[in-house]
Structure formats: C-alpha cells, structure tokens
Amino acid sequence: MKQLTSQIHAFGKALMMPISVIAAAGIFLGLAAAMQNPAITGEAFAQMQVPQLVIGFIRKVAGALFANLPVFLPLPVP
Secondary structure: OHHHHHHHHHHHHHHHHHHHHHHHHHHHHHHHHHHOOHHHHOHHHHHOHHHHHHHHHHHHHHHHHHHOHHHHOOOOOO
C-alpha cells in the first residue's frame, strides 16, 4: 500500500510541473511585454538596445511556449 501511495504522489508531482512552468512563463511574458512598452517604462528605457534585446528574447521564449501549448499538453482522448 505504501508503494502505491508513493507512486500516486510522484504522479501528482509530475502533473504539477507543467502547470508551474506555464504559470512562470505567463509571468515572464507579461513582465516582458510591460517592459517593452514605452508608455509604461518611458522612452529612455525603450531606447536602450541591450536591455530591450534581452527582454525581447525572454518574450520570444515565453511566447513560444504558449504558441506550442497544444503540443505540450495534448487533449485526452475520450
């Protein structure tokens, strides 16, 4: 019985990992979009090339996760 409960616990942890990754990617996507908006950060920060390049990379990576979401989380077949 103890082995069954440990397997169920491991399965539950495996299901929680993709959800936490999606939540973190959503936070990064939102922050990156806000930091690239000159109305929020100001024109001086929007003109800086290196920070905007790094923020753009973070935004692309997080956006790629959401663009490929059907591949990562396929729908269950009834």
